[in-house]
Amino acid sequence: MLHVQNVTRRFGAKSAVDQASFSVSGSAFVGVIGRSGAGKSTLLRMMNRLTDATAGEIVFEGRNILALQGADKRAWQSQCAMIFQQFNLVPRMDVASNVLHGILNRRSTLATMFNVWPEADILRALTILDRLGIAEQAPLRAEALSGGQQQRVAIARALMQDPKIILADEPIASLDPMNAQVVMDTLRRIHDEDGRMVIANLHTLDTARRYCDRVIGMRDGRIVFDGTPDQLTTSVARDIYGADDSFNESATSTAIPADTAYAETMLA
Secondary structure (H helix, E strand, O other): OEEEEEEEEEEOOEEEEEEEEEEEOOOOEEEEEOOOOOOHHHHHHHHHOOOOOOEEEEEEOOEEHHHOOHHHHHHHHHHEEEEOOOOOOOOOOEHHHHHHHHHHHHOOHHHHHOOOOOHHHHHHHHHHHHHOOOHHHOOOEHHHOOHHHHHHHHHHHHHHOOOOEEEEEOOOOOOOHHHHHHHHHHHHHHHHHHOOEEEEEEOEHHHHHHHOOEEEEEEOOEEEEEEOHHHOOHHHHHHHHOOOOOOOOOOEEEOOOHHHOOOEEEOO
């Protein structure tokens, strides 16, 4: 059980996140939507402890993770894996090593410097890559891969941590529609097969409706919607995005091949 209770992050006089509260039980797939600057990324970064909160609590399995320090904080970051919009891979490093870096904080500094890994860890990394359909890319440099492949490598690195929660911060924002679908299909399959909680920041209503069990809408740092995808109506979207009466959620859609039976709706 995850409880986010009145979590706030201030930067000077401005609140990037303002008293955000919600709870997630079980292995839900939660989408967080809102326009740029709504506080979505800051919220996820506080959950992963990449950014400190100004106030509030985030309680997981009875522990306030905002109070963790040192080794306890690093252990939490292993349990709560982060996937980024720009992949955060080491471009000149081979794919397998990038995946293995998911467990860097469990390794000695000397072993890491010489890129020495136990055979069991290497086999596990290759197994994860195979599961995601990119095992043949294991010896290639990460920079040689397409954006969609690089994001799947980032997902594999997260899985290498064996996390209880996966946080995905705009995981498809820099991808074309076909690769975006592959990445979202991958995250949903991981959720379904592994029973892992997934919380993803998303820019598109159709993506949230298609993949998420639950959707949280943020506006100006506050949570203004928390419900099921079928409750995410155009009227609700207007409230989340602060649009006027001319709001049209399909006005800037991105076309993809019809045989995918999937339409992305992009929101400014």
